[in-house]
Amino acid sequence: MNTTLLAMGIAFLVVLGLVVNLGVLSLLSGALHFLFARPSLEILKSENGESGFAFGFRWNNAREPASFDQVKLRLFNPFAKPTQVDVSADFAGQTSDFGVDVNLGPAFTEILNSTGLDNSTLQIEVVSKKDGITHYFNYKTRKFLENFRAANKSVASFNEKYGYVKTKPVYHQTTRSFIADPLPQTAEKILKIQSNPAFAGAFTAAADSAAPAQENFTVAKVWIEDGCIVCNACEGIYPEVFEVTDTTCLIRPDAPLNDGLKILESAEACPVEVIKFTKAS
Template sequence: MNTTMIAMGVAVLAGVGLVVTLGVLSLLSGGLHFLFARPRVEILKSEKGETGFAFGFKWNAAREPAKFNRIKLRLFNPFGSPTQVEKTVEFSPKSTNFAEDFDMAEAMKQILECDRLDDALLEIEVMASKEGVTHYFSMKVRKFLEKVKSATQTAAEFNEANKVDNSKPVYTIPSRSFIADPLPASNKALKIATNPEFAGQFQSADASAAPQENFAVSKVWIEDGCIVCNACEGIFPEVFEVTDDTCLIRDGAPLDDGLKILEAAEACPTEVIKFNKVG
């Protein structure tokens, strides 16, 4: 009983420890993302003149796949003039870090000329209209104007620095051949009948061999162990008939060609063809 209770206690503690560990890891991951990977806007140097506005936008596209295509500048200045300015610009959808440079015309002019800079607030909204994703960034107008004045990087330079390389790696496959390299030259030759150099020797040997006399057979039979390989029927189909599971001797089979029956018996891999010669 005590052992069972101890085992259950250890199991419960292990489960609680696992849950706590997963929770801590989740919180740590979220904290790191908030500190280092959250979306951010950079104020850049505009090439559109005094009323130009250039910005760069970075975010974790793998964690938040979206195509951003709209930016809005909104001025809140309830104690000064102008009290409110709003300007929205759309551009081609961007799915990775990007920068844009626009002429904001009268809206930018009003923001640059507004008073009570320490009370006025500028809000920047970057939107992906199709996915319904919007990121908000706000700062005092004085700080915004300081960033505009001190910016040195242009939108083109930002895009070049954050360009994504989509080129595919090139793998070189070594060439292989199934044709063997030629054998080294040699003065040796194979002594075989097909080699013209030794053809005469094989012909004389064949000529000296006496032909085997044919004979008649009184009985042919098949013992157990036939593997229905069809070798015998291929040699002497008038005598042998191979079925699905064995071999049979045909009725009225000619038994006067003993050499052919002998050839079939010697070709049988299981040696189950037997016969008796006449006499």
């Protein structure tokens, strides 16, 4: 009986030890992630004069994919002047670790010249407007100004170390050469045209087989139906019969009607087919 209880007690202690160890490891892992994997901001040297503010921002973009495109600075100074200053600037969206140099204007100069630094705080916000994500960094204003004035790392050097550089792909194209037999030598090309005596017979036969010319006729009446588009085709063919105005086509009062073939040609040339006529019996 005592042996059984002793074994159960030992087993309980072993299980308890495993649970405690797992809990400690989990807490340690969380603490390490909190200390070393959280977003960080580094104040850099600005090239934009008195109103310039440069910073570098790093975060785990694999866990938090976002495009950061704005920085905000908020001064809280309840016991001196100015009591509060808000200033912001936009920049091109960044999807991986980056450094930027922005111009915050005269409001940033107010922050640099503020008094009561021991009781004031400065909050820096790095914002992704598109994704609705903001990371906050809080400083004592005096500490911020010390870091700002002592900054000597440039944006270019920060981006060179941490920024994402996209290399251009290199494509290799295989070249091939082909050796072919020369084209066979042929006689001079002979053109099959009517002026070539070798083919004169073929064109003569075609001319003999052509349809006979149509016999001319007299027209009894010619008129224009509605729908004329005043294209001038009929007047161009037979102006003695047709007169095209700005709005329609007219038949001339003294129009000759003895050349039915030209009237027929005019009717066939009309794109809207409004020229009508009857043959004389």
